[in-house]
Amino acid sequence: MITYKISMSCNDSDMFNYADKVISISAIDTKDDTCRLSLRTDSDALVASIRDIGLINPPILRQRQDLKYQIVCGFRRIKACQSLGWHEIRARVLLGDLPELDLLKLAILDNRSHRPLNVIEQARGIEKLSAHIPSRNRLEVLASVLGFPPNQKVFGKLSKLCRLPESIQAGVLDETITFEAAVDLHELSPEDALSFFDLFKGLKLSQNKQREVITLVQEIAIREDLQPGHVLQSKEIRTIMDQPELNQNEKGLKVRAYLKQRRFPMLAKAEEWFSKERKALKLNEHVHLTPPPYFEGGPYTIRMTFKSMKDFDERCKTLDAMAKNPALRRLLEPFK
Incomplete structure (x- = not known):
């Protein structure tokens, strides 16, 4: 022995x-x-x-x-x-x-003796320990001793991650879906969570953009009394994803634009109107006009770049022509 x-x-x-x-x-x-x-x-x-x-x-x-x-x-x-x-x-x-x-x-200590635990192994370890230690404080103390993150916020996120389907957990490891975006899915049904994951597999989105898509779809689902998965299966999204001539970045742009338009129809119309009238102003690459956030009554911003007094004089001429252009008045009036 x-x-x-x-x-x-x-x-x-x-x-x-x-x-x-x-x-x-x-x-x-x-x-x-x-x-x-x-x-x-x-x-x-x-x-x-x-x-x-x-x-x-x-x-x-x-x-x-x-x-x-x-x-x-x-x-x-x-x-x-x-x-x-x-x-x-x-x-x-x-x-x-x-x-x-x-x-x-x-098991946890043996795994840690060979290599650092990845984020999914940490999540699974915490989930398995929690079944035997109902006290959150005791669980956090033991988890810290076993090498898990002592940060309570991270600890809580790891606990949520383990409740997701294993295919999504694997997707976190291969970076199909980011850690934070996966945590956002933990309260959804497995079917809805997998619908998001299937979408992300065909797109190339940063963490913030993945989370933006999740938020937009959930808000649309609440407003239209639908399941998130039904929103993701819309004809418009399927059409975008089925276009072979588009790369993953281009598909991501189109999917996000569609979701924004569906979530904020009035804002989408305002953005379309602003884009049309801004083109009519015939501004060059050195003068930029930016509307207030969400067109909600804040100030418009003009930004211009120049390297010399000659450039500065040219920009002033552009601004003078802009002030006399009827398109500027048309652009501003709808949002008074």
Whole structure:
């Protein structure tokens, strides 16, 4: 028998006793993900390493009452051995009746000993711990000891992330959807959240623009008494997404423009009117006229650039011509 010792905090430690055994892989319940933190268990590099060098770090298992073995640490290692056609594997089998909370602690610390946990692994770890620790304060203290972010705001966001479908969690890792945008989806139904995710897969949007799309769609859904997924399945959005001549950036611009027009129909008309009349002013690239935000009665802004007195005189002539142009009066009157 070997004693496996792992420190849980600065003040105490837990002792885990285990026996080295050779276990039939068929006796391992690979579908029991009680202690699994990672979404993906496949790794070509790990397969190659085990094939060439062997299994250096045996997985840790626990035998259940039904005599099947539960994986505590080493999901990827066992998956790699399976892909190599192994039928047996050397493992460390924990002895004694250990509570699930201790198994989770061991799984988290074992993962952290190999590499930093990614954001999804952190979220899954917090979610699994919270099932055993109802007190938020105790959970945050233990999570901090185990290496999770001590910031309460980040901690709360990680908890929300784990409630999303696994495909969206995977999308955070491959940057199809940003962390903040994914958190915004946590209160939606899985179907609606996946509708947003499917849209983002076909677009190239920054974090702020993804969040803008989520907000616009939710506001449209509330105003029109629809589900967000129904808004995203509109004919207009499908038409944009089905245009092969548009790249992802261009599709993103058109989708956002459509949503803004649908959400703020009067604002869209005002923007269209302003754009038309501004063109009639025949301003050049050195003079820019900007309306007040949302055309809500604030001041208009004129910005001009110049390098010399000659340039300055030219800009003044442009402004003088602008003041005499009837288009300026037409442009201002609708928004008095």
